[in-house]
Amino acid sequence: MVNSRGYSQVKRSSVVRFLSRRPSPSAITVYMILLFAFSLFIFVFNARDILDNEHKSRFSEESLSQNQSQSVQMSNEKLWDTPLNYGLRACASPTAKYKAAQGWDRYITVKSNGGLNQMRTGISDMVAVAHIMNATLVIPQLDKRSFWQDTSTFSDIFDELHFITSLQNDVRIIKELPRELESLPRARKHFTSWSGMGYYEDMKRLWEEFQVIHVAKSDSRLANNDLPLDIQRLRCRTLYHALRFSPLIESLGKKLVERLRSRGGGYIALHLRYEKDMLSFTGCTYGLTQAESEELRLMRENTNHWKVKKINSTEQREEGFCPLTPKEAAIFLQALGYSPSTVIYIAAGEIYGGKSHLVELTSRFPNIVFKETLATPEELKAFSKHASQTAAIDYIISTESDVFIPSYSGNMARAVEGHRRFLGHRKTITPDRKELVKLFDKLQSGQLKGGSSFSHIVQEMHKNRQGAPRKRRGPLPGVKGRARFRTEESFYENPYPECICRSKRANLK
Numbered sequence: 001m002v003n004s005r006g007y008s009q010v011k012r013s014s015v016v017r018f019l020s021r022r023p024s025p026s027a028i029t030v031y032m033i034l035l036f037a038f039s040l041f042i043f044v045f046n047a048r049d050i051l052d053n054e055h056k057s058r059f060s061e062e063s064l065s066q067n068q069s070q071s072v073q074m075s076n077e078k079l080w081d082t083p084l085n086y087g088l089r090a091c092a093s094p095t096a097k098y099k100a101a102q103g104w105d106r107y108i109t110v111k112s113n114g115g116l117n118q119m120r121t122g123i124s125d126m127v128a129v130a131h132i133m134n135a136t137l138v139i140p141q142l143d144k145r146s147f148w149q150d151t152s153t154f155s156d157i158f159d160e161l162h163f164i165t166s167l168q169n170d171v172r173i174i175k176e177l178p179r180e181l182e183s184l185p186r187a188r189k190h191f192t193s194w195s196g197m198g199y200y201e202d203m204k205r206l207w208e209e210f211q212v213i214h215v216a217k218s219d220s221r222l223a224n225n226d227l228p229l230d231i232q233r234l235r236c237r238t239l240y241h242a243l244r245f246s247p248l249i250e251s252l253g254k255k256l257v258e259r260l261r262s263r264g265g266g267y268i269a270l271h272l273r274y275e276k277d278m279l280s281f282t283g284c285t286y287g288l289t290q291a292e293s294e295e296l297r298l299m300r301e302n303t304n305h306w307k308v309k310k311i312n313s314t315e316q317r318e319e320g321f322c323p324l325t326p327k328e329a330a331i332f333l334q335a336l337g338y339s340p341s342t343v344i345y346i347a348a349g350e351i352y353g354g355k356s357h358l359v360e361l362t363s364r365f366p367n368i369v370f371k372e373t374l375a376t377p378e379e380l381k382a383f384s385k386h387a388s389q390t391a392a393i394d395y396i397i398s399t400e401s402d403v404f405i406p407s408y409s410g411n412m413a414r415a416v417e418g419h420r421r422f423l424g425h426r427k428t429i430t431p432d433r434k435e436l437v438k439l440f441d442k443l444q445s446g447q448l449k450g451g452s453s454f455s456h457i458v459q460e461m462h463k464n465r466q467g468a469p470r471k472r473r474g475p476l477p478g479v480k481g482r483a484r485f486r487t488e489e490s491f492y493e494n495p496y497p498e499c500i501c502r503s504k505r506a507n508l509k
Ligand SMILES: *[C@@H]1O[C@H](CO)[C@@H](O)[C@H](O)[C@H]1NC(C)=O
Pocket: 067, 068, 069, 070
């Protein structure tokens, strides 16, 4: 931070000198190049400084932890502290040149597809698209046909009025298409996935012929990267601010968080994605009985929109594509150093096989809590037939937890991780599943012993996977064409740098 202040001073004084000498155009060019090179140097220097700090703090902790009792104390801090954030904070306010969309007589209607988090991020993208296309957005219709089979409407899940009013300086949003437009022909569009500004600017030509555009799918329609800062920030304002859950969901979520805290200190939210649909979809049958594997195979064969039917479970697992099993999650938590008394909230739907698989986890961590044990049957009754609404409660409890651990990298895990980064880099420990399964197998075969050396390996493996600030990752190297979009880190998984910055200005959280 000292460096960054030094940088702005240097920059200012050199600009003053530069202005007072009135040099020739070529001198200006040389000057600008030098200035640029110098800025780059300072930037790299700063970045190294951040890394150095991280190493230093870790080494000092290690050298202190020679004594057993001290080691317990230090690691307790390590287990619960949020990662250092280097003065970075949420910044979702628009820039000075930002203007609201003015499209009063053009309308976008949307059918939002997928589960809760796919819909939430998709809706945030559609707000941005409505802004780019200068249109009025009609409150999206929600997917009722997905695996979730949920009949909830937008206002059952979200605070509709808050959504409309909090975005009034961005995009005009209305509840329903005006009646006189209902009968007009609409442009029905499947927008191309991960499209950028050029694509949507081009789509504006549809307004020459149509007054209403209907968007058939909302998931991943907008690029992760290379969009104007104000569009990215609008996505953050929408997802983290405007798309608040309905008052009923919010209040139960808060109540349950308080109940978890009242059990004595911090809690972990474990997104244990060990659910039937996930295991069937990924073809992960490790540790399951023959009959269970067969049941999952049949479900996959019979689900039309899952394209991949033949899956080798062993290979899936070795590639790190399988959710951790309850037993693996337990071994992982133990190795990280969490004590058996730790309060762990299971953020998930129904665990496949119920008690028969869960016992491997609950026997090691008796303070495992489910929403069914945390809330009364009356409290849950209103949500019981609505998978999206119970998922919203899990989302709140996960976002507010002291530590969030996803057992699989799905939409929910990504959305919660991103939100936690935005809220101040709250700790999210992402298991390195590919490396972990190798260790688990060695443990199983007796090649490796459990205990402190195993623990040490697991902790080292995850020291840089705790949700500390870092820029969003671009596409994997070597991937060409549109396929590269799939390999990028999602904007909503890590909205840094656009919505997280080192600004001193008061910012919208
Ligand atoms: C470790 O700490 C305990 C308790 O504070 C103390 O009794 C013991 O002497 C210490 N051991 C070493 C090696 O410093």
